[in-house]
Structure formats: structure tokens, C-alpha cells
Amino acid sequence: VFESARGFVFDLDGCVWNGNTLSPGVADTLGRLHRAGRGIAFLTNNSRATAAEILRRLHALGITLAEHALTPLEIIGTVIAQRFGRSRVLVIGAPEMAAVVAGAGHEVVGVERQQEATVLALGNDFDLSFERLAAACRVAARTGALVTPNVDARLPVENGDFLPGCGALVAAVAAAAGVAPIVVGKPEPPLFGIALERLRVRADQAVMVGDSVPSDMRGARRVGMRTALYAPDGVAASGEADVVIRSFDDLRRLAGV
Ligand SMILES: [Mg+2]
Numbered sequence: 001v002f003e004s005a006r007g008f009v010f011d012l013d014g015c016v017w018n019g020n021t022l023s024p025g026v027a028d029t030l031g032r033l034h035r036a037g038r039g040i041a042f043l044t045n046n047s048r049a050t051a052a053e054i055l056r057r058l059h060a061l062g063i064t065l066a067e068h069a070l071t072p073l074e075i076i077g078t079v080i081a082q083r084f085g086r087s088r089v090l091v092i093g094a095p096e097m098a099a100v101v102a103g104a105g106h107e108v109v110g111v112e113r114q115q116e117a118t119v120l121a122l123g124n125d126f127d128l129s130f131e132r133l134a135a136a137c138r139v140a141a142r143t144g145a146l147v148t149p150n151v152d153a154r155l156p157v158e159n160g161d162f163l164p165g166c167g168a169l170v171a172a173v174a175a176a177a178g179v180a181p182i183v184v185g186k187p188e189p190p191l192f193g194i195a196l197e198r199l200r201v202r203a204d205q206a207v208m209v210g211d212s213v214p215s216d217m218r219g220a221r222r223v224g225m226r227t228a229l230y231a232p233d234g235v236a237a238s239g240e241a242d243v244v245i246r247s248f249d250d251l252r253r254l255a256g257v
Helices: 026-035 051-060 076-084 095-103 111-116 130-143 166-177 189-199 213-222 248-255
Strands: 007-010 039-043 068-070 088-092 107-109 119-122 146-148 154-156 162-164 206-210 226-230 243-245
Touching: 007 189, 026 039, 026 248, 039 189, 051 068, 068 189, 076 095, 076 119, 076 146, 088 095, 088 111, 088 130, 095 107, 107 111, 111 130, 119 130, 119 166, 130 166, 146 166, 154 166, 189 206, 189 213, 206 213, 213 226, 226 248, 243 248
Parallel strands: 007 039, 007 206, 039 068, 088 107, 088 119, 119 146, 206 226, 226 243
Antiparallel strands: 154 162
């Protein structure tokens, strides 16, 4: 079914890898796709890593053919500027997110200056404290401006385990503040569009491979891409993807490589 597809866009967490462990067959399938001239891009909702960091992690795991990696950090500063102009932003999240927000021309303020913030940028925050959570809630409630890389509820890690995802924090803040989030990453269209541009393929020539129905499958379908739901445990909702694959070997066969 994917013999004619010219580009493949892969989700990372829970698909290509879990934590620092590649899924079985990833290296072989990606190598075969690459040698067959198919384009490959990685599209993650990671709120704590830039594209360069993602490529470094892939290379360390032996995936050296990766050229295109996209994360919401690529465009979060631009999204804030388009919606709110140059802003004073309380960043609750990773230092990498604060750096890209500042790099886009905004002023980043800390919790001690939360009264001055005009926008809240909320990512997964491994240093979350009640003080930081409270500041996030207050800024979102006062400004109505809650911008987040993603609303994924869980971050899959090794051995079928998980960490709370960015979306779990967003749900807490949105509930307390009574504000709906502006989502930068999947399932919103912009990052899918950038991935297609980088691969120089039309949406209908590209396949999105991922483990999340709400972020990967629905987002890809909205932009007209074809979809492969990665469900290694075999549990998958029918009708949410063009195909359900249980392994990267399945994908290799479907792609005819
Ligand atoms: Mg995933």
C-alpha cells in the first residue's frame, strides 16, 4: 500500500524509540527506505529538545541517515509572536524551551517576575514544583495566553513505562486557569507542513508513522497525509489509520523495500 510513497515521517517517542532504546527493526527499515531513495523525516512533540539535540540522539543510537528532525521548539517563538506580538513570557519547561523563546525575540521572565508576564509557555518541566505550577496557573488565568508544544498525556519510556507528558501539566493549568491551550506541535498542521517541505513531497505522497491516534494519525489526516499506526502490542482502534503495523518489518514490507 505504501510502494508509491516518496516520503516517510516518523514519530519518535513510543514509535522509533522508547527512552534510549530503538524499537526492533528500526535501523534496518530506515536503512532500506533510504537506499531505495525514499525521504525520511522525524517529527516529535518533544518539548525539551531542539532538532539538533534530536539528531545528536539519533546519531548516538546509530541512525546516521537522519537529516530532517522537527520539534515544536522550532516554531514556538514564532507562534507566540504571531498570536501576541513580542511578549514577556513566563516559561515553565526545559531550559531549551526558554532559549528558543528568547531567541525569537521575546523576554523570558521567571516566576519571581510572573506579574509582568503577558504569555505563559508551558512544556514538560522535570523541575516542576508547586510554586512553578501555581505561577503557571496565575499567568494563564490573568493573560488568557497559554501556549504549549503539545497536549500528549504521557511520555513513553523503556519497558512499557511512562512519565507524565506535557499534556498532563497543560490539563492541570487549563483546569485551574479556565483557559484553552494554543498547541504548537502535533496534531496542529504547521510542523507537518514543514516536514513535507523539507522532504519536497506532497502530502498524499507521504506517510506518517506514529503511535498516537490523537497527535500523529488525526494530525496527519488533517493535512492529507497517509497514515500508519504503530501498535506493537496489537491494540489499536480501527478506522483511525490507513494501516495498523505491529512492527517496523510490517512497514518495510508495505513500503516494498
Ligand atoms: Mg509517540
